[in-house]
Amino acid sequence: MFERVIFQLLEGAFICRVSHPDTFDFLCDENNLRSVEDFFSQIGRRVAKTSKQSGFYLVFAAYGEQERSAIRSNYTEIKNNLIPVISFFNLVIRTTGQEDILMYGTAIEADTLIGKIDQDISLRNELQSLGSRFKASSSDTTQRKLLENIFKRLVNDGYLKLANPERAIYQVTSKIEYLLDVIKFIHETDETLKVGDEQPEGETSSLI
Amino acid sequence: MSKPLHDLLSNALNAIAAHRELIHAVYSKGRYIKNGSKTDRDAYVLHQNRILVSDGRDTYRLSSFMTKLFDEVTQIQRLFELLGDNAGAQINRISQLLDEYSSAFFAGRIEDADHVSAQFHDACADLSDTFSSGISKLLNQAETNFAVVSSIEAKSRQNAHYLRQAGRFSDALESLDRFGIEQQLGAGYCDFEPLAISYRSLISERKAEWHTEIARLLHFFETYLYRLRAIAPDVKRFRQFANFLQQNSGYELPDLEETHHHPLWMMRDAGIRPIAYSDLRDGTTHEYLREIASQLPSPAEITVRERVPGRIERSVNKPTETLKLQPHHVALSRFAKDASLSLTPLSALSWKRQHFPDIGVPDEIWLLLVIHSKNSHRAEFSKLQYHRIERRGVSRISRNLFVRDVMVHGS
Numbered sequence: 001m002f003e004r005v006i007f008q009l010l011e012g013a014f015i016c017r018v019s020h021p022d023t024f025d026f027l028c029d030e031n032n033l034r035s036v037e038d039f040f041s042q043i044g045r046r047v048a049k050t051s052k053q054s055g056f057y058l059v060f061a062a063y064g065e066q067e068r069s070a071i072r073s074n075y076t077e078i079k080n081n082l083i084p085v086i087s088f089f090n091l092v093i094r095t096t097g098q099e100d101i102l103m104y105g106t107a108i109e110a111d112t113l114i115g116k117i118d119q120d121i122s123l124r125n126e127l128q129s130l131g132s133r134f135k136a137s138s139s140d141t142t143q144r145k146l147l148e149n150i151f152k153r154l155v156n157d158g159y160l161k162l163a164n165p166e167r168a169i170y171q172v173t174s175k176i177e178y179l180l181d182v183i184k185f186i187h188e189t190d191e192t193l194k195v196g197d198e199q200p201e202g203e204t205s206s207l208i
Numbered sequence: 209m210s211k212p213l214h215d216l217l218s219n220a221l222n223a224i225a226a227h228r229e230l231i232h233a234v235y236s237k238g239r240y241i242k243n244g245s246k247t248d249r250d251a252y253v254l255h256q257n258r259i260l261v262s263d264g265r266d267t268y269r270l271s272s273f274m275t276k277l278f279d280e281v282t283q284i285q286r287l288f289e290l291l292g293d294n295a296g297a298q299i300n301r302i303s304q305l306l307d308e309y310s311s312a313f314f315a316g317r318i319e320d321a322d323h324v325s326a327q328f329h330d331a332c333a334d335l336s337d338t339f340s341s342g343i344s345k346l347l348n349q350a351e352t353n354f355a356v357v358s359s360i361e362a363k364s365r366q367n368a369h370y371l372r373q374a375g376r377f378s379d380a381l382e383s384l385d386r387f388g389i390e391q392q393l394g395a396g397y398c399d400f401e402p403l404a405i406s407y408r409s410l411i412s413e414r415k416a417e418w419h420t421e422i423a424r425l426l427h428f429f430e431t432y433l434y435r436l437r438a439i440a441p442d443v444k445r446f447r448q449f450a451n452f453l454q455q456n457s458g459y460e461l462p463d464l465e466e467t468h469h470h471p472l473w474m475m476r477d478a479g480i481r482p483i484a485y486s487d488l489r490d491g492t493t494h495e496y497l498r499e500i501a502s503q504l505p506s507p508a509e510i511t512v513r514e515r516v517p518g519r520i521e522r523s524v525n526k527p528t529e530t531l532k533l534q535p536h537h538v539a540l541s542r543f544a545k546d547a548s549l550s551l552t553p554l555s556a557l558s559w560k561r562q563h564f565p566d567i568g569v570p571d572e573i574w575l576l577l578v579i580h581s582k583n584s585h586r587a588e589f590s591k592l593q594y595h596r597i598e599r600r601g602v603s604r605i606s607r608n609l610f611v612r613d614v615m616v617h618g619s
Contacts, residue, residue: 012479048472052438059475067475074478079461083453090450097358099443103435106353180442181473183449190462193452 001026005036009047009058016055016174018105019161027056051181054104055174078182084133085159085179088150091117091126104176108160110151110168114144223257226250234260234270235278242266280341283348285356291342292376298335299380302407303387305331310398329406336410339377343421346374350428360443364436371429378422381415535567536574540581543616544588553595553615578614591619 005023008015017024026032027047037047041061048059060067092101092108095116100106117123124143131146134153141149151170154160159179163171187193224231227250234240240260242248251268254260260268270278279286305328312320354366390412393404453459486493533541542563547554556578557571569577579596581589595615601608 007482010480010482012477045477048475052435058477058479059472060477063470063475070477071470071474074476075474077478082461083459086446086450086453090447090454093447093450099358099360099447100353100363100436100439102443102446103439178473178476180439180446181471183446184442185471185473186461187445187449192459192462193449 002032002035005032006039009036009040009056012058014050014055014057014158014173014175014178016050016104018163018171019055019158019173019175024056050104050174050177052104052174052177054177057178081157082179082182084130085154085157086183087126087130087133088154089176089179091123091130094126095120095123101172102176102180104172104174106172107163108170108172110147110170114147117143117147220257220259223253223259227254227259230254231259231270231274234268235275238269239263240268242268280345283345285345285349285352285354289345289373291345291370291373292338292380293373295335295338295342295377295380296383298331298338299383299387302328302331302335302389306389306392306400306403309400309403313398325402325406328403329410332406332410336414339380339414339418342373342377343418343425346370346377346425347421350425350432353432360436360440364433364440367429367433367436371426371433374422374425374429377418378426381418381422384411384415535564536569536577539564539567539569539574540577541588543578544581544592547592547616548588548618550617553593553617556614556616558613575611575614578616579611592616593619 001023005015005026008020008023013020015024015027027036033047040046040058044061044067045058046061047056049056060071063071089101092113093099095113096108098106101108117127127143127146130150131141134150151160151162151168155162155170158175159173160170161173163169230240230247230250231254240247240251242251251260255262255268258271259274261271263269278284305324309321309324309328312318312324349366349370354363354370357363357366389407393400393407486497488497539560543554543556543559546559556575560567560571560574579594582592582594593616596611597613597615598609598611600606601610
């Protein structure tokens, strides 16, 4: 099990009860976690927990010259992928009304989702534009196929786990907490967003 | 004169059966408004049987008992349902009935004692039902994560409410122990046996199960409430950001490389794919490696042809393809040549047997090939004369002609 944990972390996986139940249980044991951390401390890395403590992932132990390029490339990847992923989860919230979709472990039923999207033209358009953001659509792709492609992509990216293939039920993994951390950071540091937040208040006060 | 009990019950059951569609409609829609139709009479009958209750002059609703029963059956979740509130009062009632029983017993009022005993059984059954159905509903809420509401704030409020309900069940269970009903029943100063049987089967034997379920529910609600409260600011931020993105489709994430603060998420190691090779000097692995090698598909040959910039490659380096003739084509060609040079007609069969006995073509096919070569429009065959040696079929009336040989010679 030790070996499996090491390789999964080295490959950049988020280990939680949804995505890797066996190895998650292994890491929940303090002694096991310590032995894994001892191993990684020798190669300049350590095991971190997501903000709500539901998953483990690997981070650099320090920010040095060597780590800078890896961190830069990681951030570039986030820049490229973050907006489509946010748009997807927002579409699910808008379609089902379930805000708890952003909690790790929540289930998404693909059939229910596509059924609701089918009934609303604005949601259908949103799915279509989401498909092009994910580069998952072509001229002959049906709505269902499009959604399947997006789900597949999010499973590959580690945000979802196909929990029940027969009923097409997906579960949100702990990587969602990583996504929320990124949003929080951007929210706190990007001045553009602060201006956007303050704008409605300014308008209201001027009306008063 | 009051009607016998069984008549009232029969009437009520008949009314339910006869007007089940109306009951269904009232339960689904929440009310029935009189509209001057025949159904008004049905509603009145149900009202008489206390299945519908009047709600104003023209409106009927389903009685709360019936609604509760159907909620149980359909597992419908209601907002802020009161589940554990009755339990305390029901426990008090059990204790009071116990006192009443002992009073009647010591006073020698046996009939009263029997009546109280029956009531005690019903009270235990009511309490047992309150616990079972309440816990079942709480479990349903927990399993579906309060599916009846969608927003995080509403879920948090529902969770807090049902946490209180589960707490009430827990308190009720504790008070059951505090009242010491079991100790009283086992004290022996009175014949409590009929009561003890009811209490044991309906409550004592199920208490351990209720304790476990309630502890599980309390843990779930507390954990979930914590998670909901923890995620609420994130959800709010997420929705704000998502709305911002919808309104500003051209937005790009800022360049954060030069920031001095490096949060944990930024320090993530996105991962590598470790590759390992087999140690070929290790003899123990040879068997496995051989097995793997035998299953590998043969590699595709890739020829890289270097192209000189600014020059179109003609057929200089193009590989030439040589068309190879089949053996019977070669044989036919040779036969034609020999036949054209021969002074006498050449037997096709004899020639084949002499020169090409092993070309893999049966005699009949060879003769067919020779016959058809005449129509091939090739120069080597066009100048030849063909003469077929035929025989008729064995039967007298047979019209079949069998070609025995073909004699060929030059013109």
